[in-house]
Amino acid sequence: MKRRNFVKKATLTTMAGIIGADIVFGANMPLNYNPMALQDADPFQLFGLDKEMVVLNDKPWNIEAKAHLLDEKITSNKNMFIRNNGLIPENIDVDNWVLTIDGESVSESKTYSLKDLKSKFKQYTYQLTVECGGNGRSEFNPPAKGNQWTIGAVSCANWTGVRLQDVLNDIGIKSDAVYIGYHAADTHISRDPNKEPISRGVPIAKAMQEETLLAFKMNGEDIPVSHGYPLRLVCGGWPASTSGKWVNRISIRNIVHDGTKMMGTAYRVPCNAVAPGDVVKDEDMCIIESMPVKSLLTYPKSGAMIKDGNTLNIRGHAWAGELAVEKMEYSIDFGATWKVCTLDKPVNRLAWQHFSASVSFPKKGYYEIWAKATDANGVGQPMLVPGWNPKGYLNNACHRIAVKVN
Amino acid sequence: MAGDNEFKAQAKQVYRMLVVVWCIVLLGAVFAAYVLVDPSLSAFKDKSETELSVVRDEVTEDDWDKVENGIHLRTGFVEGEGLLTVVNNCTSCHSAKLVTQNRMSKERWVATIRWMQETQNLWDLGENEEVIVNYLAKNYAPTTVGRRENLQTTAWYDLQVNAN
Numbered sequence: 001m002k003r004r005n006f007v008k009k010a011t012l013t014t015m016a017g018i019i020g021a022d023i024v025f026g027a028n029m030p031l032n033y034n035p036m037a038l039q040d041a042d043p044f045q046l047f048g049l050d051k052e053m054v055v056l057n058d059k060p061w062n063i064e065a066k067a068h069l070l071d072e073k074i075t076s077n078k079n080m081f082i083r084n085n086g087l088i089p090e091n092i093d094v095d096n097w098v099l100t101i102d103g104e105s106v107s108e109s110k111t112y113s114l115k116d117l118k119s120k121f122k123q124y125t126y127q128l129t130v131e132c133g134g135n136g137r138s139e140f141n142p143p144a145k146g147n148q149w150t151i152g153a154v155s156c157a158n159w160t161g162v163r164l165q166d167v168l169n170d171i172g173i174k175s176d177a178v179y180i181g182y183h184a185a186d187t188h189i190s191r192d193p194n195k196e197p198i199s200r201g202v203p204i205a206k207a208m209q210e211e212t213l214l215a216f217k218m219n220g221e222d223i224p225v226s227h228g229y230p231l232r233l234v235c236g237g238w239p240a241s242t243s244g245k246w247v248n249r250i251s252i253r254n255i256v257h258d259g260t261k262m263m264g265t266a267y268r269v270p271c272n273a274v275a276p277g278d279v280v281k282d283e284d285m286c287i288i289e290s291m292p293v294k295s296l297l298t299y300p301k302s303g304a305m306i307k308d309g310n311t312l313n314i315r316g317h318a319w320a321g322e323l324a325v326e327k328m329e330y331s332i333d334f335g336a337t338w339k340v341c342t343l344d345k346p347v348n349r350l351a352w353q354h355f356s357a358s359v360s361f362p363k364k365g366y367y368e369i370w371a372k373a374t375d376a377n378g379v380g381q382p383m384l385v386p387g388w389n390p391k392g393y394l395n396n397a398c399h400r401i402a403v404k405v406n
Numbered sequence: 407m408a409g410d411n412e413f414k415a416q417a418k419q420v421y422r423m424l425v426v427v428w429c430i431v432l433l434g435a436v437f438a439a440y441v442l443v444d445p446s447l448s449a450f451k452d453k454s455e456t457e458l459s460v461v462r463d464e465v466t467e468d469d470w471d472k473v474e475n476g477i478h479l480r481t482g483f484v485e486g487e488g489l490l491t492v493v494n495n496c497t498s499c500h501s502a503k504l505v506t507q508n509r510m511s512k513e514r515w516v517a518t519i520r521w522m523q524e525t526q527n528l529w530d531l532g533e534n535e536e537v538i539v540n541y542l543a544k545n546y547a548p549t550t551v552g553r554r555e556n557l558q559t560t561a562w563y564d565l566q567v568n569a570n
Contacts, residue, residue, distance in 0.1 A: 059504075142511075
């Protein structure tokens with residue numbers, strides 16, 4: 001980090017000479033902007049990623065997995081999508097890291113060091129599904145603005161930490177509390193210190209769930225910096241943006257939290273369905289809560305060629321936000337007929353469930369295997385891209401892979 | 407006769423000197439003309455080494471805004487009218503990838519600029535706004551993909567599985 005700063009400073013001077021003359025209204029541009037060309041770090045090395053991960057955006061960093069990279073039962077760091085709204089904090093001082101709990105609905109604000117959190121409260125480990133609200137955005141028509149996630153912005157890792165409910169009970173929150181909102185140490189991409197890149201939250205009921213954690217470990221180790229070191233709020237089953245990274249303050253609100261990316265069209269969908277491309281007023285948009293039922297075929301990788309007469313073993317994961325997945329099916333004839341897969345129970349609530357099946361094909365040719373999960377309420381995945389919304393959230397259309405039988 | 411001979415010899419000497427001087431001037435002129443065309447005298451140096459150094463010079467001089475196969479190498483933007491205005495105004499805060507992965511109509515590109523000006527500290531683009539919006543609407547326009555696109559399978563591979 002330090003070395004990069006030095007390089008940045010040294011190069012900035014040169015940069016001004018090279019492009020300064022061409023930047024119209026350059027005087028309006030804050031001096032500490034970091035022009036793109038200088039952000040030349042290798043993300044695969046920087047974040048320890050599998051070389052097949054896909055970089056959608058390098059400022060801020062947004063990187064997704066491919067389906068076959070998510071084959072592990074517990075997602076490891078190298079295959080975990082990275083979604084940032086701002087710039088990853090630099091020079092994190094763990095010894096002096098403080099979590100402040102404040103807001104209208106606490107009688108007095110209180111602070112906890114990381115040591116306080118670890119020693120004062122019981123620690124729990126849960127495997128939690130964390131999926132970006134915009135996962136699948138790339139399929140919407142007309143296209144929706146933002147990072148064009150395909151299918152890889154989902155993970156299910158082991159998170160270890162203390163229950164947010166234990167911390168909130170320790171403080172004692174007022175009866176008028178309706179929402180929590182997190183604040184964090186990341187920087188707005190304009191580097192404007194008065195702007196927060198993102199500050200979202202969840203209703204009190206979700207905050208008080210047993211599985212809602214203030215986590216300091218991911219898969220048994222310190223959380224990687226790209227995933228929120230040293231402290232992350234984890235709200236499994238809800239849009240990943242509610243699982244705030246680098247959290248240093250949680251406000252207990254007596255109103256629905258109104259932080260950055262809680263308002264307007266951000267992480268909201270039309271309260272009533274709209275036609276593709278419709279303009280929707282801000283007041284007609286509703287906050288996304290639990291994510292919808294969805295599944296992913298993680299084996300084999302799409303494009304497999306097998307010999308006629310052979311059986312193909314397929315597998316993957318299914319999840320359904322707050323709910324459990326009740327049934328998992330596959331089709332090799334574009335949904336004309338469905339066959340049932342073996343489906344495991346979740347390790348704990350809000351963990352994804354593993355499925356598998358042995359597929360045989362009637363004759364040679366090109367096939368697509370489509371996977372479809374149905375949740376505990378009997379709601380299944382659509383085969384087509386579901387309801388259009390301005391920001392392209394909640395695409396839970398069936399995943400499919402191509403197979404050739406020769 | 408002796409004086410006559412001496413004069414003749416002197417005249418001959420002068421004539422020789424003149425020829426030599428002219429030859430030197432002519433050689434100098436030819437050399438100067440050559441240097442104008444090939445200042446580094448590369449034709450007289452080892453050929454392979456010369457080519458390498460020439461290529462290297464070109465790359466360092468043109469690299470910054472080099473366009474290859476219609477793509478601006480530094481950012482990935484496609485070549486088109488207004489390219490450098492877009493590069494200079496749209497890649498200071500965020501990656502060019504945030505632009506190039508999106509497809510929008512002119513109205514929606516304008517709306518996106520307004521949103522960035524209202525919430526993300528984007529400056530007044532002045533007359534450049536039209537140049538930028540025209541470039542984006544032309545080169546990054548939406549394509550209709552329908553309700554579900556065909557699977558794009560580019561990498562088929564053999565998978566060994568157990569026979570029935």
